[in-house]
Amino acid sequence: MPNWNRINKYIEKAWKKDNPYKHLKELRESFPNDGHLAFNLGKAAMEEGKLDKAFSYFKEAEEQYPKSEFKKKARNKIKEVSNLLEKESNIKKSSDDVLYIVSCTKTKIWDEEPDAPRFVPAKDAYRGSSFSSAKKKLGNKGDAKWVVLSARYGFIEPEHPISNYDVKFGDLNSGPVSETTLKQQARNQKRFEENKPLSDFHEIYVLGNKVYKRKTKDAFEGTDATIMEW
Structure with missing residues (x-):
């Protein structure tokens, strides 16, 4: 039986198993120069969401396929993965340009737990319903960047420790953070x-x-930022 035919049988069996990508990788160790195996590894890597790996395997397939018609198939896949990688990169760049600002709330952990530590991270300290709702929404956005706008501290990160306070922007006598500081x-x-x-x-x-x-x-006047309601 020709070697390529035997490899194709192995490839077919790998696709029928629970983790084709894993089994095809193991098969690749025995047949490192087979273009069709590399091509199938590229497809399996795509299914796993491993686009960088898929790109590499399709490049190998293009080099290792002996016939031009198969090389063309590999090139088409290379183009497809390249487009997906570009879209993925643009989405990441876009998300990196987005900031969410959540207002502080009057209700804080010390209202519910008087014996709470003197300093608590902002994300855990504010207990108002609007703040809790915002945290849930942000949790669905993955790696979203966000800060709290506190009348006392200004713009702070979620992990920033705060102590109990009763400061309001609308009450200058309470000592709110100044617009200059913001x-x-x-x-x-x-x-x-x-x-x-x-x-x-x-x-x-x-x-x-x-x-x-x-x-x-x-605070952001004069910058390139566009301020929108959330």
């Missing part, structure tokens, strides 16, 4: 793991009342 935070402070300035975000969605929306618009 502008400086928006322009100069770098946040998140990549140390990205808040002013580098191009789309900003605000969840809060009209006061918080106005404070955000004023």
Whole structure:
């Protein structure tokens, strides 16, 4: 039996198993120079969502296929995966340009748990219904970047520790953060793991009342950011 025919039988069996990608990879160790096996590995990698791997396998298939008609099939797959990788990259770039701002709430953990520690991360400290709703929405957005707009602290990351306070933007006697400070935070402070300035975000969605929306618009005035309601 010709070698290629035997390999094709192995490939067919691999596709019938629970994890074709795994079994095809194991088969590749025995037949590293077979173009059709590389092509099938590319298809299996696509099904697994491993687009980078799929691209590599289709490139190998193009090089290893002996006939031009099969090389053309591999090139078509290379083009298809390239388009998918480009779309994936654009989506990532787009999401990296989006920032969500959630307003603080009067209700905090200390209202419900008087013995809570003096300092608690903002994401756990605010207990208002609007804040809880926002966290659920953000949880469905994967790696969405978000900050809290606090009347006392200004723009803070979810992990930023806060203590109990009763400060309101509408009550100057309570000592709210100044508009000057908010502008400086928006322009100069770098946040998140990549140390990205808040002013580098191009789309900003605000969840809060009209006061918080106005404070955000004023803070980002003069930047390239578009402020929208969330």
